[in-house]
Amino acid sequence: MRCPRCGNAPPRDSYVCTFCGKRLRIERIEKFLFFKRYEAEWSNPESFLARLYLLIINPAKAFWDINHKRDSAPGFFIILFNSLIYGLFGLALFSHFQIIDINGTPVNPYDVTILFGYFLTVYLAFFAFGFVYYILLLVVLSYFFIKGANYSIGFTERLEDRFGKKKDRDEKERAKLAEEASVFSIYKSGTLLQKQEANKYNMLFCAFTPLIITGLIKVLIILIALPTQQISLPFNFSFYSTVFDTIFQSPTWMALDIIDAIVLIVWIPMNMTIAIRELANSSTFRVYLSSVSIGIITAIIFFLLKPTILGTL
Secondary structure (H helix, E strand, C coil): CCCCCCCCCCCCCCCECCCCCCECCCCHHHHCHHHCCCCCCCCCCCCHHHHHHHHHHCHHHHHHHHHHCHHHCCHHHHHHHHHHHHHHHHHHHHCCEEEEEECCEECCCCCHHHHHHHHHHHHHHHHHHHHHHHHHHHHHHHHHHHHHHHHHHCHHHHHHHHHCCCCCCCHHHHHHHHHCCCCCCCCHHHHHHHHCCCCHHHHHHHHHCHHHHHHHHHHHHHHHHCCCEEEEECCCCCCCHHHHHHHHCCCHHHHHHHHHHHHHHHHHHHHHHHHHHHHHCCCHHHHHHHHHHHHHHHHHHHHHHCCHHHHHC
């Protein structure tokens, strides 16, 4: 099969020409703006901030750009930003615990010295926990999305065919791909896609960008909606059981769980679909079916592990 635009011969099961980026097959699902493949001649990667912005407003263009330079994908920064926001989540939560005395000595709950040390400790603790949590979360979820894509399109096999099985694939072997391009083609830069390592996890982590947006929304909800309780230091957990119950049995947590469920079932699977199809040059519809299935299963598991909705009904 020859590409009608550049004259090169991409693999038979390709949905996009690997040399010039022209769509070779159009699926019905791609009539929806969100899933429409971005077609253009790539020259230079977008800036870091531009990529983050595009991941939110135009994922198709963002992953198209990232796929041309996968080693600079902002996947690690998605983890870092989520961890920083989780620290803010801790600050918002503990801002509702107002310190009125320490070791029996009354204190000014608005004393800057006390508040600084208190909130700094809370922020660092939540940031550290969030960093480990998001690394594990994104790795595990990406693994299951990959497993789903393996079932629907043979994702791992397609990557091996496209980028090679060995991580240390010889550069000369990759360079042979450039020689396969038609001597009449003006789109030889398209071979850059195949000359790189897959870097699949770094690229797939970018599909979790919605967690940054929803994380900020959840911080605002916690800051506004939870009641404030007065406490003494050090904590007496048995004495303050009613205080914690007042905080953690608030209907606010049900709203946060609903937000998480929507993101896991709708937004992340849509982003993951685009990321996987760009990496594998495969069907959008078949990848979406597996991705949304993984999203639904994940949301159910999270619901069972954190059943605050049942606790507030």
